[in-house]
Amino acid sequence: MRQSDVALGRLAEVNLRDVWKSEPYDFTPWLAEPENLQFLAESLELPGFELVRTEHPVDAYSADIVCKIVDSDHFVLIENQLEKTDHVHVGQILTYAAKFDARVIVWIAQKFTEAHRAALDWLNYISDDQYGFFGVELRAVRIGASDIAPLFNVVAKPNEWTKPERVDAVKQDGRTEWHVQNIEFWNAMDAALETRGLVQRRVKKEVKGSNLWIPLSTDGSVYIVCYRAMSGKPRVGCYLGIYGTLMPHYSQVLRTVDRTANNPPLSTGEWSLNEKGTVDSFSLPFTMIDQRSEAELIGCLVDQVNLLASVFLGPTKEAQSMMRGEA
Template sequence: MGKVKLGEIIVVNPREVWNNEERDFTPWLAENIDLVSSTIGIPIAVEQIEKRVGNYELDIYGKVEGTDKTVIIENQLEQSDHRHLGQLITYAAGLEASIIIWITPQVTDEHKTAIDWLNSISGDKTNFFLLRPEVIKIDDSKPAVRFQLEASPSDFVQNFRDAIEDEEAPRHIFRKWFWAEMFKFLAKDGHAWAEGRRTTKDSWISSSIGKSGISVNVSMAQGARIRVEIYLGHPEPEKNTEWYNLLLANKDDIDSVFINEQVSWEALDDAKSSRVAVYCPYQKELVETDTEARNKLFTWISNNMKIMREVARKYFK
């Protein structure tokens, strides 16, 4: 038997992959949040990046999928430092966060000790995690990322999952089933963002385009309709107005890319948020029982999500 030839694992400096934390690392992290979810064992749905909190900006703001529990993530590309630890605590207090995550490629002993101490004095409703991203290559391969869990609350995952399950309600069963089936369909139809997504009992799901305050969503709208939308939800209303007007100025071009669809232009109350959307009616019972009808609806969602994401990226690079 010949000798087995193995590749050499090479640890790569994160700066070789992401040159800038705000422009490169944070958007990538938002797009690949499932890697963080699988590391801590809790599904995270990103709602916003660079969220304004007082005079500062939180890197990533989200929710535990299917709940109203707030998740905050502060990330950096350098060694852990006191400034980021202070910001993390400030954000956690200001947003009353349940899940607080600090991501840094170099963890000092004192900062690991600080996170362990914060967990020891916090109640069950507040939990701190310290993650270390490790970028590796095998010989000349493309770089890959794996997350190492450096600090977390003891017995957290099972206790938190139990709490989520206790909040389950019968009306959420259809939503969780529908989203799970949709994610599987979309992942096979070329939507990388849907791969590995966990289901939720919320009436909507979001996909990030890498820009704070803008997402492309699928929602269960009133009147037994499914809505696919570009959602403008920046905390500063004037920003949403600016973005909506930018899209509106290109209304003819945007309308023209949606074949056989009536585009709905919705500047919402007080311009706190706005959307550009298309709608499709559906029958819940038919979707549950008829595979052909279900796949027809999923195909409609897939096609229009692709278009919405292309439009959003075109005007909000």
């Protein structure tokens, strides 16, 4: 077999901060250039964006980039992060989108956690055809000593781009088919947890949404959160979430437990602290749904709940007792 005479190089990652030192002063102005907005629009399979303003004031804050889709009056909101996604930006994109009635919302980050990707999938599922939420992972690459090239990897996008027409029929009680599917799925999940004798919800109300919250502490600080995302690339997963004013105390204890736990599957998990330091989470790898049966999916989730609870439930109770002065 004759080898190719064409010399091939290897693609190398470049640290985003080596390209753009500052998000507001370097990356946002770069992205706001017409050719770069066009590059982003093409990556989203949209005709193009026309800049309205960067750092657009919204009350005491500012939206990174506000545009319009070319040849229309429809606003586009773009929020940027040069780091991993955090919970703060979830609130920001919703607040800014409401301010401008943005039809297209684009969240750009260095990396998306599974929880935030699932949140965008859920927003796309419950939104009608007029609105679309995109999650875009930003990369910078080069070959050898070549110029650095930006890449936009779309990890979440509206349902209409990726899946057949969904069932939007609303039942007489106001529940959509999606609500009914969620209720049935999480009821089966509750039954499976009870059969295995694992931690469960204290109040068994119907769950219409994509997330099932299982408390580990009685003060509302520590939960195991299960999710099912049916749009885009369908998947299920679990993560440990630590919230509220007591988050620093629980985080200090539970992060130590994670490091000392001799449990190989736990080594695949990842801690994530939002930029304001108010929410901490430990996420396990998600499971792709593909053609799995509902029973198999629930089995995957139950196993992950069991893993998280076996490692973190005891230390959570001990940490809570210490704060109460019971230890």
